[in-house]
Amino acid sequence: MASVHNSPPAGNALAVLLLAVSAFIIVTTEFIIVGLLPGLARDLGVTVATAGWLVTLFGFTVMLFGPLLTGLVSHLDRKALFVVILLVFAGSNGLAAAAPNMGVLALARFLPAIALPVFWGTASETAGMIAGPGRESRAVSNVYMGIAGAMVLGIPLGTLAGDMFGWRGTFAGLAALSLMMAGLLAVVMPPIARQPRMRLAEQLGIFRKAAFAANLALSVLVFTAMFTAYTYLADLLEQVAGIAPSAVGWWLMGFGLVGLVGNWVGGRIVGRDPLRATFLAVVVLAVGMAATAPLASWRPGLVIALAVWGFANTALYPICQVRVMGVASHAQALAGTLNVSMANAGIALGAIIGAVAINQLGVGSLGYIAAGVAVAAAVAALLVARMTKP
Template sequence: MIDFEALKLEVLVSTTSRTTSAQHGTAPAHGALAVLLLAISAFVIVTTEFIIVGLLPGIARDFGLSIANAGRLVTLFAFTVMLFGPVLTGLVSHVDRKKLFVALLFLFAFSNALVAMASNVWILALGRVLPALALPVFWGTSSETAAQLAGPARSGKAVSNVYMGIAAAMVFGIPVGTLVGNAVGWRGTFWILAALSLAMAVLLLFVMPVLQKPARLELAHQMRILRNPVFLANLVLSVFVFTAMFTSYTYLADLLERVAHIPRHAVGWWLMGFGVVGLAGNWIGGHMVGKDPLRATFIAALVLAVGMAASTLLIGNAFMLVIALGVWGLANTALYPICQVRVMRAAAHSQALAGTLNVSMANAGIGLGAIIGGLTINKLGVADIGYVAAAIAVVAVLVVPLIARMGGERAY
């Protein structure tokens, strides 16, 4: 995903970055520092979305909720991103980037503080909706801005740095948040996120140079990609993949605590191990997707199904559970870059919009997964959640050859 984004942005950067540097005196060192701050901001922002997965048991206990009802906070965030992400990104695409990022980070600081102070579940829900509105805007504009800051010679590395912040949040945000939550409570975790968001806003305010204002894009032309049935089918495939992933991943901390009987203080370390394996998965996914994104999706989704089912089947044996979680973690994280590249390559044009739409559909899957996982817990119990998630992953596997035939490609 990182290399593909860098290639996509190279033409844009070559026509804008020299003008920006000349007009605004953007020093390379200043631009590099701003890119670093954007990468750290990406980590904080994406961690804000996913950190709640590791904190659900504590939140459920404090508010007297079942774990399934607490899981609806994940659904709320994801569905907000899905519904408003592309529209909001399009509406602010022409706004001055410095003002935009500073405002977004102030909003994250406020919303995380609101969650930390929440006296009831409704305030908590509001504190989750606000950052969900801002997250897709940051995601949709940060890589382009990083490339603009760095200049054409360094654009690829700059985009890679921002995506490293996003990948690090996906891999380490949940386990680190869980460990911090065990030490200072889930409210303390959100206070830390609020402080980090505020710090990034202030630093960007003083460090980030003023860039050339982006041109207003014609959204109607970009939306023509929605007339392509193969592109739409790839979006549907992303929904299936992320539904499978988050049917079980949303409740992994609860599964480890209640079924595997991992001590509460040790759950974060287990999630950390899952994340470390995920780093390798992210690397594998990036290499798998280069030649054939559909084939990469087929293989990774199949491995995901095996890993999730095995984690449930072998949960009574700690050694075998570690192996099963490792298989699950590899496939889980590999599917992030695989799905992003697959959808963007399915678009003949407007790949930035295609990427944003994929993020929206991924969040639709995240929300559906949290709902299905909650229903599974209520009806069957948390111990069976891996089987249900694996079944959905198998559906995703079966969808791949159908899409391949639609596009005249090899069916697997």
């Protein structure tokens, strides 16, 4: 573990807290677009399905650039690296707020998508370095709580902010927060000893293990199932359940709060048998997604369906991350980043499938189609378990 020089424990704790807040802002920037899609599409004169391609763009960019960039820059000075990443997010969110059309908005989504996986791949490790011996686990957990909170609350917060300030105001707010965090980290974060550089070819040796590649492929399928419907959840609530646009954000907030419970449970059950945990979670996910449309007109039923969906949806985040890293023989930081990249590939594919489903069958079909993909993921989990059984 690298050492931290000339930094008091209180300053270290504050630096870890700032990393967690930065993680929340950075990951919120990725997911917030989902809650803004209906209003953004109306304002720019495009369909929701067309606006959904912004989600696809972000996901594929993370997938393609994440592992390579993380492997190339993880040895650089972490303090400077995080400040630069947050400045990129500040500038790109500011550009999104001023975007006159979909082309400029696409550029504003492409730029942070390049930087996000680098933060993912280095933030938790850096938090452990800052915290010092005996405090690494708690520091890493704090950073991941910021990430988990953004995953489950970023969309509803964006929806509520979009309703109050407009989607442009939401992006402007994220730009201001990113700039503020860049300044705070520049002042507060202690200097950290640089990490030795490991050749990328050596790190990629983890692919020699078939189980690792199989688990990565499973993550793609799981996240495709999740985001086929989740990408368009705000539109589904408006169009199928008849929820007023001003109230959608509160429904998504409830979805996210239930998801926090799912995130906690997922983190507790995954250690016993990661593949079994994956199987159980995707089956529950399928039930929740499939039940949403038929129960949409009955509010108590809709609440139950969304609670089941939200619980399983967010439980799968830590389950997939731990499952993939657990089968890596070495280079676990790269393994975690690769899983994030594959998850984003699934997010992008899910957004594509969802857009096609909306255009061909209507938004009411999303839950059934996503549930079908989830069932396929459950079958795949059983196959991977059989393949890797000793």
